[in-house]
Amino acid sequence: MNLLTIIDYGCGNIKSVYNAFNLISKKKLKILISSKESDIKKSSHLVLPGVGSFESCIKGLKSSNLIDSILEKVSIEKKPFLGICVGMQMLATKGFENGEFMGLDWIGGNVKKLKKTHKHLKIPHMGWNNLEIKKENIFIKKLKKKINSQEISAYFVHSYNFETKNSDDKIMSTHYGQEITAMVTKNNIIGVQFHPEKSHKFGIKFLEAFLENEEF
Amino acid sequence: MIKIRIIPCLDVDNGRVVKGINFVNLVDAGDPVKQAKFYSENGADEITFLDITATHEKRDAMVDIIERTANECLVPLTVGGGIKSVDDMKNFLSVGADKVSVNSSAIKEPKIITEGAMKFGNQCIVVAIDAKKIKNSWEVFINGGRVGTGIDAIQWAKKVEKLGAGEILLTSMDRDGTKKGFDLELTKKISSSVGIPVIASGGIGKIDHFVDGVVKGGASALLAASVFHFGEFGISEVKKHLISKGINVRMDY
Numbered sequence: 001m002n003l004l005t006i007i008d009y010g011c012g013n014i015k016s017v018y019n020a021f022n023l024i025s026k027k028k029l030k031i032l033i034s035s036k037e038s039d040i041k042k043s044s045h046l047v048l049p050g051v052g053s054f055e056s057c058i059k060g061l062k063s064s065n066l067i068d069s070i071l072e073k074v075s076i077e078k079k080p081f082l083g084i085c086v087g088m089q090m091l092a093t094k095g096f097e098n099g100e101f102m103g104l105d106w107i108g109g110n111v112k113k114l115k116k117t118h119k120h121l122k123i124p125h126m127g128w129n130n131l132e133i134k135k136e137n138i139f140i141k142k143l144k145k146k147i148n149s150q151e152i153s154a155y156f157v158h159s160y161n162f163e164t165k166n167s168d169d170k171i172m173s174t175h176y177g178q179e180i181t182a183m184v185t186k187n188n189i190i191g192v193q194f195h196p197e198k199s200h201k202f203g204i205k206f207l208e209a210f211l212e213n214e215e216f
Numbered sequence: 217m218i219k220i221r222i223i224p225c226l227d228v229d230n231g232r233v234v235k236g237i238n239f240v241n242l243v244d245a246g247d248p249v250k251q252a253k254f255y256s257e258n259g260a261d262e263i264t265f266l267d268i269t270a271t272h273e274k275r276d277a278m279v280d281i282i283e284r285t286a287n288e289c290l291v292p293l294t295v296g297g298g299i300k301s302v303d304d305m306k307n308f309l310s311v312g313a314d315k316v317s318v319n320s321s322a323i324k325e326p327k328i329i330t331e332g333a334m335k336f337g338n339q340c341i342v343v344a345i346d347a348k349k350i351k352n353s354w355e356v357f358i359n360g361g362r363v364g365t366g367i368d369a370i371q372w373a374k375k376v377e378k379l380g381a382g383e384i385l386l387t388s389m390d391r392d393g394t395k396k397g398f399d400l401e402l403t404k405k406i407s408s409s410v411g412i413p414v415i416a417s418g419g420i421g422k423i424d425h426f427v428d429g430v431v432k433g434g435a436s437a438l439l440a441a442s443v444f445h446f447g448e449f450g451i452s453e454v455k456k457h458l459i460s461k462g463i464n465v466r467m468d469y
Contacts (some may be wrong), residue, residue, distance in 0.1 A: 012315065052336065
């Protein structure tokens with residue numbers, strides 16, 4: 001049986017992520033919330049949630065001593081990995097929230113504060129926004145087959161944007177005063193700025209596609 | 217561009233929805249979990265629960281409701297009413313709430329906003345402001361609108377933003393329950409004074425009031441209770457109307 005581990009490092013809306021996978025797993029998948037290396041080693045899928053500041057999340061993750069075992073799963077065993085919100089931002093080279101902090105640097109780029117491009121732009125970017133597909137990879141093709149609607153929207157809540165170094169890594173974007181990276185992908189690594197676990201039916205389809213994903 | 221959010225609010229007393237809800241044959245009128253599910257399947261962009269239980273001992277019922285709702289409804293959930301400490305916040309967030317709303321406790325002890333924001337992130341902390349017009353300004357009221365504080369609502373809104381609030385839920389005490397529409401002057405003053413989103417609440421009676429809240433009030437989200445509960449408008453009906461007025465809302469549900 002496949003095992004999906006939601007990595008618990010003290011930061012995140014872990015229960016919501018668990019609930020969402022639990023709704024779609026149909027008992028075919030075991031889901032764990034864990035901070036144990038032994039669970040990560042047994043996993044077929046890894047999910048890294050993250051809520052709060054870049055600094056508090058990356059410090060929490062580093063002090064968990066789980067990065068090496070996660071990296072082994074992701075880069076050697078090539079298991080599907082999903083980072084959500086700050087869990088996605090941490091994939092970047094550096095984060096610039098209240099200082100300058102090194103990220104995991106799995107996908108090149110920097111995480112920078114949203115630009116207040118006009119006076120009435122509210123920050124955080126909070127609420128539902130449309131997703132625009134920038135690059136049609138295998139995952140997106142699979143996702144599109146599951147969705148009937150022409151328009152897709154997802155729930156965002158954040159004040160920082162992952163500015164990817166290589167535009168090829170940016171798979172989906174949204175617009176809020178500027179273009180915002182909504183989804184990044186590199187090989188078997190997916191990161192999303194939006195919250196699929198809070199994005200109703202679209203979110204479910206997205207997570208289903210992630211579970212079915214073997215190749216990218 | 218971001219969509220204007222429509223948020224139904226459920227008032228819960230000791231585990232049951234109050235303000236008698238009129239969905240005959242659709243759902244158990246008093247069951248907050250079924251109500252929330254109904255709304256989430258019919259276009260609610262978020263759901264807010266307000267715990268109006270008078271006694272502290274019965275508040276555990278609300279934690280159970282949030283947990284059961286979060287198991288089934290994959291839309292953001294906010295819970296407010298009687299939150300007095302960071303531990304109270306944690307009790308709700310750990311079972312699946314996404315945001316907590318503070319009101320009286322933030323007036324009494326403003327550092328609860330900062331402490332909550334530091335621990336859970338600004339996006340988690342909603343500050344509810346109940347305001348009443350006194351001569352030419354608006355005063356913040358607490359304890360369910362019963363007690364005046366002498367604090368100016370606009371100044372308070374600016375202060376809560378600085379303290380770390382991620383959002384303001386603004387209710388006009390003058391309009392709440394009147395069906396005369398939002399206090400647009402107040403909504404505009406607050407929304408243009410702060411850089412965080414403002415949810416307008418209190419007074420919806422006509423479908424055009426929703427439009428006014430956005431166009432004239434500058435609100436990022438619109439919260440209503442009885443007009444949805446009594447079936448006066450469906451959420452989809454409201455959204456279609458907003459679209460016809462050029463306002464962007466989420467229809468892919």
